[in-house]
């Protein structure tokens with residue numbers, strides 16, 4: 001599976017959040033690492049797109065699009081810190 005970074009989902013996240021999220025700092029629920037969304041490890045194959053923590057590889061985000069509606073599970077992020 002090809003490993004990408006958070007920039008690969010920048011467009012999808014923009015559509016969901018209405019702003020550029022790639023520079024927003026995410027705080028990992030599992031290890032507490034702080035890193036920009038752009039630095040997440042992203043896998044785009046499978047039924048949904050997943051973004052994982054670059055430090056501990058736990059799940060940060062899952063994006064699933066069904067009938068033009070994108071649902072985002074961000075339960076792996078303890079916080080999203082806007083600059």
Ligand SMILES: [Zn+2]
Nearest residue numbers: 028031053056
């Ligand atoms: Zn982590």
